[in-house]
Amino acid sequence: MKSEQQYIELYGEVSNLIKQKSCDIMNNVRDAAFASFEKVGFPSKKVERYKYTDVDAYFAPNYGVSLNTLEVKPSKYIFRLAESPIDLSAYYNTIADNNDGITALNTAIAHDALVIYVPRNTRAEDPIQVDNWLRGNTSTMVNRRVLVILEQGAEATIIMNDHAEDKQRFLTTQVMEIFCKDNSHLDIYEIEETTPLCSRFSNVYINVERDCTVKHNSITLYNGQTRNLCDVVLKGENSEVTLNGCAIAGGSQRIDNNTLIDHRVPNCTSNELYKYVVDDKSVGAFAGKILVEKDAQKTVSHETNSNLCASADARMFTQPMLEIYADDVKCAHGSTVGVMDETALFYMRQRGVPEEEARMLLKNAFMGQVIDQIQLQPLRDKLFVKVEKRFRGELEKCDDCRLCK
Amino acid sequence: MATPFWGSGGFMLEIKNLHATVNGKEILKGIDLTINDGEIHAVMGTNGAGKSTLSNVIVGNPAYEVTEGSITFNGKDLLAMKPEERAHEGIFMSFQTPIEIPGVSMTNFMRAAVNARRQAKGEEPLKSTDFLKIMREKRKLVEIDQKLMNRSVNEGFSGGEKKRNEIFQMAMLEPTFCILDETDSGLDVDALRIVAEGFNKLRTSETSAMVITHYQRLLDYIKPDIVHVLIDGKIVKTGGPDLALKIENEGFDWIKAELASI
Ligand SMILES: Nc1ncnc2c1ncn2[C@@H]1O[C@H](COP(=O)(O)OP(=O)(O)OP(=O)(O)O)[C@@H](O)[C@H]1O
Ligand SMILES: [Mg+2]
Numbered sequence: 158m159k160s161e162q163q164y165i166e167l168y169g170e171v172s173n174l175i176k177q178k179s180c181d182i183m184n185n186v187r188d189a190a191f192a193s194f195e196k197v198g199f200p201s202k203k204v205e206r207y208k209y210t211d212v213d214a215y216f217a218p219n220y221g222v223s224l225n226t227l228e229v230k231p232s233k234y235i236f237r238l239a240e241s242p243i244d245l246s247a248y249y250n251t252i253a254d255n256n257d258g259i260t261a262l263n264t265a266i267a268h269d270a271l272v273i274y275v276p277r278n279t280r281a282e283d284p285i286q287v288d289n290w291l292r293g294n295t296s297t298m299v300n301r302r303v304l305v306i307l308e309q310g311a312e313a314t315i316i317m318n319d320h321a322e323d324k325q326r327f328l329t330t331q332v333m334e335i336f337c338k339d340n341s342h343l344d345i346y347e348i349e350e351t352t353p354l355c356s357r358f359s360n361v362y363i364n365v366e367r368d369c370t371v372k373h374n375s376i377t378l379y380n381g382q383t384r385n386l387c388d389v390v391l392k393g394e395n396s397e398v399t400l401n402g403c404a405i406a407g408g409s410q411r412i413d414n415n416t417l418i419d420h421r422v423p424n425c426t427s428n429e430l431y432k433y434v435v436d437d438k439s440v441g442a443f444a445g446k447i448l449v450e451k452d453a454q455k456t457v458s459h460e461t462n463s464n465l466c467a468s469a470d471a472r473m474f475t476q477p478m479l480e481i482y483a484d485d486v487k488c489a490h491g492s493t494v495g496v497m498d499e500t501a502l503f504y505m506r507q508r509g510v511p512e513e514e515a516r517m518l519l520k521n522a523f524m525g526q527v528i529d530q531i532q533l534q535p536l537r538d539k540l541f542v543k544v545e546k547r548f549r550g551e552l553e554k555c556d557d558c559r560l561c562k
Numbered sequence: 563m564a565t566p567f568w569g570s571g572g573f574m575l576e577i578k579n580l581h582a583t584v585n586g587k588e589i590l591k592g593i594d595l596t597i598n599d600g601e602i603h604a605v606m607g608t609n610g611a612g613k614s615t616l617s618n619v620i621v622g623n624p625a626y627e628v629t630e631g632s633i634t635f636n637g638k639d640l641l642a643m644k645p646e647e648r649a650h651e652g653i654f655m656s657f658q659t660p661i662e663i664p665g666v667s668m669t670n671f672m673r674a675a676v677n678a679r680r681q682a683k684g685e686e687p688l689k690s691t692d693f694l695k696i697m698r699e700k701r702k703l704v705e706i707d708q709k710l711m712n713r714s715v716n717e718g719f720s721g722g723e724k725k726r727n728e729i730f731q732m733a734m735l736e737p738t739f740c741i742l743d744e745t746d747s748g749l750d751v752d753a754l755r756i757v758a759e760g761f762n763k764l765r766t767s768e769t770s771a772m773v774i775t776h777y778q779r780l781l782d783y784i785k786p787d788i789v790h791v792l793i794d795g796k797i798v799k800t801g802g803p804d805l806a807l808k809i810e811n812e813g814f815d816w817i818k819a820e821l822a823s824i
Binding site for chain 2: 498499500501503504505506507508509510511512514515518519521522523525526
């Protein structure tokens, strides 16, 4: 059975209700997005960018679709799109790609959006933190829509934490559109710490104008099935983009990250470092494409994907890609898949470190390199602790999660 | 200076008819060796004879397979123990080629090792301040630089620094039986003296050791009670300290000739 059908039926039943609860800016594009979803459906594994994840299978179960309004405590830089004091129609749904079935579905049924808006020449002093708590009495589908706008000269650090109650199945779609206007500086962290019962499909689109620095950090500490797409378009010169990823999978978890950095203009830099530790029977996939278009001279780009397969049954797919149409560029990309260093393990065991502990130290050391690059020091310190806990199998107990208190 | 001999008569390490293979190839072909409490045994022998293999088998390196024979340590069956359990029993090996572990700092590594050993003995983990104090003391003993402690284990250490670091780890772990596998190679003259004197200071009347070396210069500091010659997977000759001197001067040919004439 193709699982689109139930969503098509759902839309027929609830689209009017959604429209009532929603706002014009979202409703204006809703039917078109739905039409697109009907046409393209969920991407099959034949679609190049979805070849590592069987999307249909994750959308097949019958979820109750959450139409609850976002609980947003409005703060200085955060509000609901429906309550926006400014007209954001020039942003909403302008860079999200509705030819992607998941994005189209999200655009069709999300009835509210979270907006993070940092005005011109404003520096958000403290990190802007968004905590998403998945909870519910039945299996629930949540469609989250986010709009991030940094106006000219704005500066912000954003931390988005995803947590979930551990007794329920959740299916999340997220579409996030990020606009970085000239000379803006964004450091954004998406940290997933959910449960093996969660499926996540996140599509992030980032538009970068000139003289910007943009860092996107994707951190999957604990999950069920995760599929993150991140598309960056460099539209203005002298900008620098960094995509970093830390993915830790064990059990039968799956983590699939798919990125595209599109250099359209000259003199930009992109750096990408994704690291995975896959253990037990888990599966990791990374596909990252750097596209250097013909006008994008003097592009400098580095892409690295390195992976540690900590068990014989774990699998890792890696596909770094470089497509260059300009001639004066400096680009390098590479990937490695390694196993536990047996000689190092033995060395530590000879000193009395028990095997499990030695393995944990090696996995931790491997991931340390990407955590080290986190600029925000308190977060870096916290993540070092979390990553170690994760490898010790202590994160499942989520001691600092308020859902479990 | 007289050769120190503190033997209290207990059999610390007892190896009987030990055969071992690596990648299916037999390297050790029947080793018998008994090392008593407090004794220093030197093991010399040609390259590839199996000295490091013997060391690795004693400490339980999974890359080596024991096909026959037994090893007991203080009466316990060593071959039934995991490498970390052997370490907790008090066995330490200074590696011929110390391993680099990128991303694991020396301090964290030593903390894990010291506390694992304490836990095995039913002791509480050390408080951080106490641990750092011990680190500082032991570091002084082998004159190893503090800045190496903040680096990853052996990463970017010079050959000599790596060897010194082995003895530093030994100082931290206070083993009762030490294997020094060519700890002297790669050390300059002064470093050799510091490391060897450090080793001597760490010894107690119970500490015994198996010292593998190609050179007399180490044995000038760490004086052996007994010297063995290992050739082609067997101990072919055992003698007193003079045997090492004779090998230093004459090499192994005379021993090989003796063997051929039997
Ligand atoms: N992991 C291994 N794989 C294959 N062969 C090995 C391995 N380890 C040791 N050997 C072989 O076993 C033999 C004995 O090696 P070993 O390292 O024990 O010699 P050694 O006596 O310590 O020599 P040296 O004085 O050069 O250190 C050699 O022929 C060596 O090549
Ligand atoms: Mg050797």
